[in-house]
Amino acid sequence: MKLDTIITGGTLVTTSGRTRADLGIGGEKIVAIGRNLASVSKDARIIDAKGLYVIPAGVDVHVHLDLPFMDSNSSDDYNTGTRAAARGGITTVVDFAIPYGEETMNQAVDNWFKKAEGIACVDYGFHGTITNHRRHLPELPRLIERGIPTAKEFMIYANMGWQSDDDGIFAALEECRRLGAMLMIHAESSSVLSLLTSRVDNPEDKKKYGARLHTMTRPHYVETEAVQRAIKWCEVTGGKLFIVHLSTGPGADLVKEAQGRGVNVLAETCAHYLVLDDSVFGRKDGHLFACQPQVKTKADQKRLWQGLRENTLCNVSTDTCTFTTRQKSIWNGDYSKIPMGMPGLETLLPIVYTHGVLKRQLTLEQFVRKCCTDPAKVMGMYPRKGSLEVGTDADIAIIHPTRRIKVDWHKMETNADWSPYQDWELAGFAETTLCRGAVIVEDYKFTGQNGHGCFVPRKNPGNQ
Ligand SMILES: [Zn+2]
Structure with missing residues (x-):
């Protein structure tokens, strides 16, 4: 199995609970969930998520x-x-x-x-x-x-x-x-x-x-x-x-x-x-x-x-x-x-x-x-979006359980020159974000590419 990226040591969180497992990504998809994935795919990029929550983006x-x-x-x-x-x-x-x-x-x-x-x-x-x-x-x-x-x-x-x-x-x-x-x-x-x-x-x-x-x-x-x-x-x-x-x-x-x-x-x-x-x-x-x-x-x-x-x-x-x-x-x-x-x-x-x-x-x-x-x-795009399952888009956010960052619009990506939450101390910012396998936020900073985003067709909305 060829893995491009492996998120190791994190706690995967879904609607049904938490598991300690590695998450392996090939191309744009999640292709493996398990233990010690790094040992099977040695040249993959490793993202260390020890002590962090790994959630669907x-x-x-x-x-x-x-x-x-x-x-x-x-x-x-x-x-x-x-x-x-x-x-x-x-x-x-x-x-x-x-x-x-x-x-x-x-x-x-x-x-x-x-x-x-x-x-x-x-x-x-x-x-x-x-x-x-x-x-x-x-x-x-x-x-x-x-x-x-x-x-x-x-x-x-x-x-x-x-x-x-x-x-x-x-x-x-x-x-x-x-x-x-x-x-x-x-x-x-x-x-x-x-x-x-x-x-x-x-x-x-x-x-x-x-x-x-x-x-x-x-x-x-x-x-x-x-x-x-x-x-x-x-x-x-x-x-x-x-x-x-x-x-x-x-x-x-x-x-x-x-x-x-x-x-x-x-x-x-x-x-x-x-x-x-x-x-x-x-x-x-x-x-x-x-x-x-x-x-x-x-x-x-x-x-x-x-x-x-x-x-x-x-x-x-x-x-x-x-x-x-x-x-x-x-x-x-x-x-x-x-x-x-x-x-x-x-x-x-x-x-x-x-x-x-x-x-x-x-x-x-x-x-x-x-x-x-x-x-x-x-909205009819599950499980492609909103899940951590093998075969779905590798859209992932990795967050620290407690680390707080002070909201400051000067340091934000939005063009707004103010924030309703200016100076609030908030945890839960993405330390790392992946969108279809590509790392687009690293160490809380945007590192993605213009034009990476693509249209997501939807069907059968209204089911919870
Ligand atoms: Zn509106």
Whole structure:
């Protein structure tokens, strides 16, 4: 047996437990797991993982890279965004290809391929985006053929021409059921949100409350009402529904209750909802933290962690959408003009590891399940991604059990010149990352190659 690389002496961690074993890599695949592999393949490169955890690399199924925004783009493209992913121990990202104007879903996918090809450093996939169900739903079969069996609808963003109303959600769920696809939903209640924002749409309130208006105009029911409605359409159509970036505890209750009744609904949460709360909007730089939906309260954090433990929530994503402090500064005191989104790829695994595993909110195995294995399963790329099995892609992160590194955006790969977690001491950064057999992070530094990343076709989503 010819092995190119052998990871020796580490503790392999999967969803089902831990084993002390060497892991042998040939080409892009894991080809052997066992003891003393170095003795059978003498000229292989050895990576010493003694005292370290060897896990399937992270899979982030909710990112936005190179997203057009006003006259520019979000600040991380497929190069810096995937470098950040690598350093965070993530080797697969799934982005949303969004049609603009009269574009078809498949044209949007073509556009996103152009953004990624030749510069992505880790593997990538795309979700479709349905902004007009009459025009876009007939395209779903072609999308599925291209390895994209998931598409998102937004329940808000009428002003951007992206919003889907109940008929669009209903029709998409029916079609997803027929074709074996999965509908993803950004669940917030558009008309009530508009009403609440219109009430503070005046210079006095904007001056008085600043960035806090972002949270004041989005009470929990803005999310929960929409979650409830989406679940209803899921239930009556029998379609598969995936609620993206769930931010509220009561939202998790609704998902749990529906799952208990056999409704085919899954939900993810994001790292920032697990560790940040809305007190950030009172900070001087509070506007930087604006994202949609916004971070909620400590009680929500607690409920979301519980949701992960009880498998109401299947995975943790980042919803990475970076803007520099300069891009964010165009808000100029008006919360409604803040470019929404935060960086997260570099810190996803460290946040969930440090605040989950080290704070005993999750076991080590649950951490692997929520950040690596289940996102791959749910989005239809398991076991190629998210596993440590012979025959699968050698996508691996090696992490130190306790060593903490202080988060400092100056030293990060992202183009964002700030981090929501600046100066936090986090463990769980990848000491080494491999993507399809290639070492792309060594000693915590990115050493990969532009263009190494390739497209990952997916099928049969929605299974946990
Ligand atoms: Zn998003």
